Amino acid sequence: MLRPLLTALILAATPAVAQNVAFGGMRADITAPVEVRADNLSVNQADGSAVLTGNVVIGQGGMRLSADRVTIIYAEGDQNRIRSLDAVGNVTLVSGPDAAEAKAATYDVAGGNVTLTGDVVLTQGQNVLTGDTMQVNLGTGQAQVQGRVRSVLQPGGN
Template sequence: MLRPLILALSLAAGPALAQDVAFGGMRADVSAPVEVAADRLEVDQADGRAVFTGNVVIGQGQMRLSAEKVTVDYADAGQSRIRSLHAEGEVTLVSGADAAEAEEAVYEVASGTVTLRGDVVLTQGGNVLTGDRMVVDLASGTAQVEGRVRSILQPGGN
């Protein structure tokens, strides 16, 4: 995987405390249906949760979120409205040419925000940005990266 190379390259860049990022490729239609595919599903009606495991891929419009495990919390007992999705293990968020990797992510469906935590790596073309935490607003296509932020910017890039 490219992650070790990206992390090694990011160590050569200067540190910063926090950085706002134009995240145009990560813009998504937050009102579109959420589609989930996985190898296995366990549902607990009592607590309003569903756990998807194995090659989990979540799609909403052009956005794709993949992980080893995703826990879905429903807003009501009838399990018709999703409150949030908690992804764990080799999390990847992709939309357009933008891609982000992290250890875990929480997608708050109503607000359209995805919070990635743990060794976050964002790639936009040849540009790379790393940090401890990134919050993506899918409706506006913006993000904020925090915690020992490092970046590699290609000359002539955006």
């Protein structure tokens, strides 16, 4: 009984190149409207971007992305449609019971993909997974963590 547990813990703690995980407990609605809140907004008509600063929180369905600064890139020729969001500084992505932290993130709104970079920490209940980057498909709830992956699994946890 002890041997399988030790083997699982050793394998979980061994750094790996990539690890696939489920994220958010369920799929996020990537067709839901994107709600943006911040203390400040600066719009650049020339390049079709906007910069949000101060307590930035972006929500879409059950997903929340927060950061110190977010640059909104609009679709070419359509200032009403967001193409992507680039977040930097204290980035947190929360979906369902799962949360991830990183230094930066890019959210491809149309594709429903979020890429977190820089000291990524994924928390799922009491379990923790770290790595250099994490790519999350919000439509399927699947995530992949890459680069110096490390897992800490709590005994008896799911």
